[in-house]
Amino acid sequence: xxxxxxxxxxxxxxxxxxxxxxxxxxxxxxxxxxxxxxxxxxxxxxxxxxxxxxxxxxxxxxxxxxxxxxxxxxxxxxxxxxxxxxxxxxxxxxxxxxxxxxxxxxxxxxxxxxxxxxxxxxxxxxxxxxxxxxxxxxxxxxxxxxxxxxxxxxxxxxxxxxxxxxxxxxxxxxxxxxxxxxxxxxxxxxxxxxxxxxxxxxxxxxxxxxxxxxxxxxxxxxxxxxxxxxxxxxxxxxxxxxxxxxxxxxxxxxxxxxxxxxxxxxxxxxxxxxxxxxxxxxxxxxxxxxxxxxxxxxx
Numbered sequence: 032x033x034x035x036x037x038x039x040x041x042x043x044x045x046x047x048x049x050x051x052x053x054x055x056x057x058x059x060x061x062x063x064x065x066x067x068x069x070x071x072x073x074x075x076x077x078x079x080x081x082x083x084x085x086x087x088x089x090x091x092x093x094x095x096x097x098x099x100x101x102x103x104x105x106x107x108x109x110x111x112x113x114x115x116x117x118x119x120x121x122x123x124x125x126x127x128x129x130x131x132x133x134x135x136x137x138x139x140x141x142x143x144x145x146x147x148x149x150x151x152x153x154x155x156x157x158x159x160x161x162x163x164x165x166x167x168x169x170x171x172x173x174x175x176x177x178x179x180x181x182x183x184x185x186x187x188x189x190x191x192x193x194x195x196x197x198x199x200x201x202x203x204x205x206x207x208x209x210x211x212x213x214x215x216x217x218x219x220x221x222x223x224x225x226x227x228x229x230x231x232x233x234x235x236x237x238x239x240x241x242x243x244x245x246x247x248x249x250x251x252x253x254x255x256x257x258x259x260x261x262x263x264x265x266x267x268x269x270x271x272x273x274x275x276x277x278x279x280x281x282x283x284x285x286x287x288x289x290x291x292x293x294x295x296x297x298x299x300x301x302x303x304x305x306x307x308x309x310x311x312x313x314x315x316x317x318x319x320x321x322x323x324x325x326x327x328x329x330x
Contacts, residue, residue: 042206043207055124070104084099096113173309214321221294222265222291226287234318
């Protein structure tokens with residue numbers, strides 16, 4: 032997740048262009064091998080066992096290696112060896128930018144060191160899943176001044192990045208978020224979270240972005256923004272929100288409920304309390320994460 036936020040830093044500082052980042056992300060996707068694939072290749076797990084662990088990740092906010100160890104498929108030392116075979120994402124991203132001639136090694140090292148300095152990140156933070164440090168980086172990136180429950184929204188975004196990486200792919204860069212009172216939407220899959228922490232949550236995009244996002248989640252090639260594509264995007268949102276409510280229950284003893292998902296198309300929505308919009312750029316296009324403390328009205 033630090034990789035995606037580092038990519039945003041490179042973009043904001045005008046060190047690279049959006050198109051250069053997209054090209055580097057496509058290279059990163061080809062190079063970075065998932066832990067499950069490495070485990071199969073090493074003869075440590077079967078494909079069925081890997082699928083079982085992936086299914087468990089849809090029910091629990093846990094890393095692949097942790098679940099595999101719990102189930103007895105891997106030992107801790109196996110996970111360590113497999114992780115050692117994975118080159119860290121930000122280095123793959125940097126190498127891709129250098130190989131394409133968009134950055135020199137010196138410029139990349141300078142940018143990475145400056146990014147770590149700004150966010151008080153140490154090298155170990157890049158290699159370990161340190162939730163507290165990630166929350167700090169996200170707090171610096173996302174401005175939740177319009178919302179009273181800012182810590183919960185930061186937890187929400189942190190988990191969202193994890194779930195996008197797990198179920199959609201890691202070839203994305205979050206762009207600078209903004210807070211607005213009105214928003215024009217093409218296709219919007221939404222769901223309300225109700226309880227002590229209430230929020231309107233949604234994923235928005237154009238026909239191509241929604242279809243491609245849905246294709247990745249459904250693991251099949253979809254060709255149009257139809258009911259099936261919209262249902263797939265809605266199901267991803269429901270899965271993420273479900274994991275978020277489980278975390279809130281376990282960590283804060285806060286019980287939340289989820290309303291049915293809804294689809295809105297070709298409309299303008301508004302909320303006087305403010306609508307948080309965070310674009311996320313993939314090679315196939317851009318989707319936006321939309322959040323509000325109350326359900327927006329359609330104009």
